[in-house]
Amino acid sequence: MSVRNIIQIGNATLRKKSKPVVNFDEDLGALLDDMRKTMVEKGGVGIAGVQVGVLRRVIVVEVEEGEYLELVNPEIIKTKGVVKDTEGCLSVPDFYCDVKRPKYVSVKAFDRKGNAFTFEAKDYLARCVCHEIDHLNGVLFVDYTDEGKKYRSKFEVDV
Numbered sequence: 761m762s763v764r765n766i767i768q769i770g771n772a773t774l775r776k777k778s779k780p781v782v783n784f785d786e787d788l789g790a791l792l793d794d795m796r797k798t799m800v801e802k803g804g805v806g807i808a809g810v811q812v813g814v815l816r817r818v819i820v821v822e823v824e825e826g827e828y829l830e831l832v833n834p835e836i837i838k839t840k841g842v843v844k845d846t847e848g849c850l851s852v853p854d855f856y857c858d859v860k861r862p863k864y865v866s867v868k869a870f871d872r873k874g875n876a877f878t879f880e881a882k883d884y885l886a887r888c889v890c891h892e893i894d895h896l897n898g899v900l901f902v903d904y905t906d907e908g909k910k911y912r913s914k915f916e917v918d919v
């Protein structure tokens with residue numbers, strides 16, 4: 761298992777759409793292990809494949825202290841409510857702002873072996889899952905607010 765480099769805002773890869781995982785093989789397991797290790801090492805609570813430069817639809821989130829969940833090809837199937845709270849991102853240094861997110865989400869995904877499951881999250885975990893799924897679509901939390909867009913303009917000219 762190794763800690764990988766996290767790409768930062770301004771790197772065009774972060775704006776690309778990730779492709780679905782097709783092969784649930786050893787490489788996928790190794791990627792997920794590395795993502796978890798990298799996230800823990802960098803002090804994050806969620807990470808997406810694109811952040812380590814792999815354009816595949818995989819995310820890892822911290823469900824509670826020291827407990828992690830891997831979501832492969834995640835899809836939001838239901839949301840409820842809206843909550844505004846502060847977000848940051850391992851790919852967006854030194855910037856935090858309030859973002860509106862669903863209070864509750866239900867997500868369909870696969871585990872690393874290819875077994876389908878559904879997962880429900882609320883409050884901060886729901887926020888985290890939405891933030892990471894956004895990464896898979898090339899979206900960053902700075903896209904949602906004026907102050908975020910102002911920050912973004914220091915790194916990206918044309919989004």
Ligand code: CO
Pocket residue numbers: 848849850851891892895
């Ligand atoms: Co992020």
